[in-house]
Amino acid sequence: MNIFFKILFFVGTNLFFSCNFFVIKTGDFKLLPTPQNFQINGVSNLQPDDILFFYNPNKKNLPPGSSFLGNIKRAEVKENAQLIFTIEPSVKIKDEGYILKILNEKIIINAKDKAGLIYGLASLEQLMEDSEDQAVNLPLCEIKDYPLLTYRPIHLDLKHHRETIEYYYDLIDELKKYKINGIIAEVEDKIEYKRESLIGSSNAFSIKDWQKLSEYAKERNISISPLVQGLGHASFVLKHEQYKDLRDDLESDWAFNPLDTKTYKVQYNLYEDALEALPHGKYLHIGGDEVKTTGRNSGKSALELQLMWLNKVCEFAEEKGRIPIFWDDMLLKQVGLYRPMFQPERSKKEVDSIWNKNEYKLKEFLPLLPKNCIYMRWNYHTPEAYGNTKAIEWYRDNGLQVMGATAGQTRWVLMPQREGNLKQIRDFAMSSIKSGLEGLLLTLWDDDSPHFELYKRGIIGFANDTWSGGKISITEFKKAYRQRVYSIRVAAPEFAFIDQLETPVAEWKNILLKGNKRNYLMKMENPYEEGLIELPKLKNQGYWTEKFKDRIKLAENMILSCDSISSKIKQMQRMASRNKYSLEIYERVNELVGFTPKLLLLLRLFDQAQNEEQRIIASAKISFLKKEFFKLRDRFEKTYSKTRIIHKPKDYILDQDHHHHLANQMHSFDWQFTAELLMFEKISNELKLY
Numbered sequence: 001m002n003i004f005f006k007i008l009f010f011v012g013t014n015l016f017f018s019c020n021f022f023v024i025k026t027g028d029f030k031l032l033p034t035p036q037n038f039q040i041n042g043v044s045n046l047q048p049d050d051i052l053f054f055y056n057p058n059k060k061n062l063p064p065g066s067s068f069l070g071n072i073k074r075a076e077v078k079e080n081a082q083l084i085f086t087i088e089p090s091v092k093i094k095d096e097g098y099i100l101k102i103l104n105e106k107i108i109i110n111a112k113d114k115a116g117l118i119y120g121l122a123s124l125e126q127l128m129e130d131s132e133d134q135a136v137n138l139p140l141c142e143i144k145d146y147p148l149l150t151y152r153p154i155h156l157d158l159k160h161h162r163e164t165i166e167y168y169y170d171l172i173d174e175l176k177k178y179k180i181n182g183i184i185a186e187v188e189d190k191i192e193y194k195r196e197s198l199i200g201s202s203n204a205f206s207i208k209d210w211q212k213l214s215e216y217a218k219e220r221n222i223s224i225s226p227l228v229q230g231l232g233h234a235s236f237v238l239k240h241e242q243y244k245d246l247r248d249d250l251e252s253d254w255a256f257n258p259l260d261t262k263t264y265k266v267q268y269n270l271y272e273d274a275l276e277a278l279p280h281g282k283y284l285h286i287g288g289d290e291v292k293t294t295g296r297n298s299g300k301s302a303l304e305l306q307l308m309w310l311n312k313v314c315e316f317a318e319e320k321g322r323i324p325i326f327w328d329d330m331l332l333k334q335v336g337l338y339r340p341m342f343q344p345e346r347s348k349k350e351v352d353s354i355w356n357k358n359e360y361k362l363k364e365f366l367p368l369l370p371k372n373c374i375y376m377r378w379n380y381h382t383p384e385a386y387g388n389t390k391a392i393e394w395y396r397d398n399g400l401q402v403m404g405a406t407a408g409q410t411r412w413v414l415m416p417q418r419e420g421n422l423k424q425i426r427d428f429a430m431s432s433i434k435s436g437l438e439g440l441l442l443t444l445w446d447d448d449s450p451h452f453e454l455y456k457r458g459i460i461g462f463a464n465d466t467w468s469g470g471k472i473s474i475t476e477f478k479k480a481y482r483q484r485v486y487s488i489r490v491a492a493p494e495f496a497f498i499d500q501l502e503t504p505v506a507e508w509k510n511i512l513l514k515g516n517k518r519n520y521l522m523k524m525e526n527p528y529e530e531g532l533i534e535l536p537k538l539k540n541q542g543y544w545t546e547k548f549k550d551r552i553k554l555a556e557n558m559i560l561s562c563d564s565i566s567s568k569i570k571q572m573q574r575m576a577s578r579n580k581y582s583l584e585i586y587e588r589v590n591e592l593v594g595f596t597p598k599l600l601l602l603l604r605l606f607d608q609a610q611n612e613e614q615r616i617i618a619s620a621k622i623s624f625l626k627k628e629f630f631k632l633r634d635r636f637e638k639t640y641s642k643t644r645i646i647h648k649p650k651d652y653i654l655d656q657d658h659h660h661h662l663a664n665q666m667h668s669f670d671w672q673f674t675a676e677l678l679m680f681e682k683i684s685n686e687l688k689l690y
Helices: 003-017 114-134 165-177 207-219 241-246 261-277 302-319 329-333 348-364 386-397 419-435 452-468 474-485 497-508 518-523 543-547 549-575 580-607 612-640 669-686
Strands: 037-043 053-055 083-087 098-102 107-111 139-145 153-157 182-186 223-230 283-287 323-327 374-378 401-409 440-444
Touching: 083 114, 098 114, 107 114, 114 139, 114 165, 114 474, 165 207, 165 452, 182 283, 207 223, 207 261, 223 261, 241 261, 261 283, 261 302, 283 302, 302 323, 302 329, 323 401, 348 386, 374 386, 374 440, 386 401, 386 419, 401 419, 401 452, 419 440, 419 452, 419 474, 419 497, 440 452, 452 474, 452 580, 497 549, 497 580, 518 669, 543 549, 543 580, 549 580, 580 612, 580 669, 612 669
Parallel strands: 053 083, 083 107, 153 182, 153 440, 182 223, 223 283, 283 323, 323 374, 374 401, 401 440
Antiparallel strands: 037 139, 098 107, 098 139
């Protein structure tokens, strides 16, 4: 073969395998949420880069968030446009619905409303991603799509930290892409309050910052409503000296005194600022959960006091044009109807018996239950329980508004567990659709502060299930998730590392501890003895290894598992088209989880040393591991700090933290590594290292 043909062969081969070389063949297209109807009939002549002009008969511009289309321009005549869109309220489809057709040379979107157009374009964005990833033309297809639940919000908890403002803008664009239409922002002290200026943290966003974010979200059909904790969960207010006299219990910063008129003055001021900061929300979530007040031993029951407070704050919300939302747990707990909601093993007969016995107590308070309020029935683990459905039905039967709340993150460390709660999310979504409820909230608690990126699979699962129900299995969803979030190149099951990582993460939490004590270490008088496992003793060689043989075996398995996961993550990082930052975070988590058990293996080496030389070798390895740990911690912090403010301000007052939240126990980010840091200190203090 002469040199000319060699060069031609080389260039041709590289062009063929280039991601920019498109071929006319059928691709694999997966959309999330799963459309109600999606029919592919062949392959169009259109590549993503062929979309140069758009046309709208009403001269409307593309809605915000259409940057994925590049710099396409308005066409003066329809024939010159590759993208044609209309908003037609008369189209026979549900609100927020759209019909998308891709023809040989044209893409046509007919939307019911502005939201439908945004979502039609979001589906087009996903089709274009799959087209680019596979280097195939867009499909000849027709999509008819609409949501099954009207209100599909996620919860944004800023309790213990905040992300950069840029991260939240990016998050809104991503939520739009998956057709989420609401955010309940638990703002706590992350607003620069004007009326109660002491309460805002020194790293809080200004009211103008929040307003701009709210406007940006509104343009993408996402309404942000504030959640300002009231009655209980009030530490962000009551920890300050100036507000201590408003405490229900003077020794605790947990709850307000509902009989003190100044309580309402402070809460209303916080509401005013939060509503000003988030002017486009429909709701005001007022909290109200996990609290039992006495009114300074007033003689009134906790339920009487809570309903007194609830009526006042609901009246305020109504005056401000907002619908109040209230966590309903204490209402049901204090009349004996709480437990059956979390006991799916109870039969219908048993649950009905409990209700027959106790319902009269609830009925007695029915006249005091505000009718303008939404009673939020939260259940994160057992939404399928008959007792949960029974409670929802009771509200509706008695003329009260009710909405469910599921969870993508509760008290799990490092990352969501139990497959991101995907089954529980689906169960509550399906029952909400079946019951005809208006919406469902996905709570995402920051109590133990995994990185928000690791909540994304649960968020997208929630988006899928609240939009289209159970049209695809959870296994199919996971495959589609990998395709959508990273690339079709990593959609196959061999890249499914997230579920695999959950097991060593759960084991990591207590691998160095005597029990489930990681959240309590920082409050112990002597954590070295109370919390950490014992160390080997020089005079009792081999005893430690025998005592902890099961834990050592677990450590070995954790390391093997993390090594396997590491190779998958690295392969995905090479092959992914999108969202490589989330893979970097998973990589850091996997490194930490695979690192900690190595300490146990070196302690075994020290325990089994036959002579001084072997102990010197084991000591040196432990010292080297300690140095490696601090390098790992630096990498971990560097990765997280790309989007997160990981250290609290120096002037920040930590609250009393009755729930022992990990992220609330230190100003620095060292709360994430407390067990490891303490164990290295214990080794230095107790073992004779050479």
